[in-house]
Every structure is written in C-alpha cells, then in structure tokens.
Amino acid sequence: MFGSMQRGVNAYAKVGLETSVISASPHKLIVMLYDGALAAIKSAATHMAAGNIVEKGAAVSKALDIINNGLRASLDKKAGGEIASNLDALYVYMTERLLTASLQNKTALLDEVQTLLTDLRDAWTQIGEKPVQPAAMSHYPVMASA
DSSP states (O other), X not given: OHHHHHHHHHHHHHHHHHHHHHHOOHHHHHHHHXXXXXXXXXXXXXXXXXXXXXXXXXHHHHHHHHIIIIXXXXXXXXXXXXXXXXXXXXXXXXXXXXXXXXXXXXHHHHHHHXXXXXXXXXXXXXXXXXXXXXXXXXXXXXXXXX
C-alpha cells in the first residue's frame, strides 16, 4: 500500500525537478548543481555514520558526478580565464577529498568539501542575475526610425 504511494511521490518529485530544470536560467542551474552536491554529501555523511556502506558509496558517487559532470563540465576556461582554472583545480581537490573520505570513512573530509561547496554556492547566489539597467545601455547608439 505505502510502496505505491511512495512511487507516486517519487514520480511527482521527478516531474517537479524536470520542470524546474527546463525553466531554469543557466545561473539557477548552477545553484541547483551546488544544492544537489550538498544534499548528496549530507546523505553520504548520514550513511557513513550509520555504517551503510552501499548507500554511502552511492551518495558519494552522486556528489562526484555532480561536481565532475555538472560543475566542472560547465566551466568555460577560455571565457572564465584564471577564475575558471582556479575553480577547476578546486573541483579536482574536492573530488580527491570525497574519494579519500569514502575510502577512509572520514566525515571531517565530507565536512570540508561541504564547507567549500557552501561557500561557492553562497557566492554564486550573491552574484545573482542582475538585469541590465537602461542607464547602462546609454552608450549604445540609438537607431533612428525612418
């Protein structure tokens, strides 16, 4: 009885997530990636503390996937220059720390990566999506109407 209700809830959540992704701006997608990685790390810590090895591994793998195939893959090193290169190196460092945390069951390393991701997420959120103000457009020539 509850199994079918849970499947329904999961299906509803999946549709909600897919709708959010489709309608999200690129800026919001990055925030969603940070949120997903943070949730996976929190889950890994919970499973690590409970001794659930399989679930811990799955949660760490999810965090690694988000960091490497989401956050790192979205970096534009040509346009981003030194900042993008530094972020890439930081994501590599996080990957190494997560792997070590998983292999050695060290929650302190999970906490370290969580702190780094939280700081990056907060900075990214503060940047926000600031619309271009009309005054900022004043230096562009105005097209005369015929």
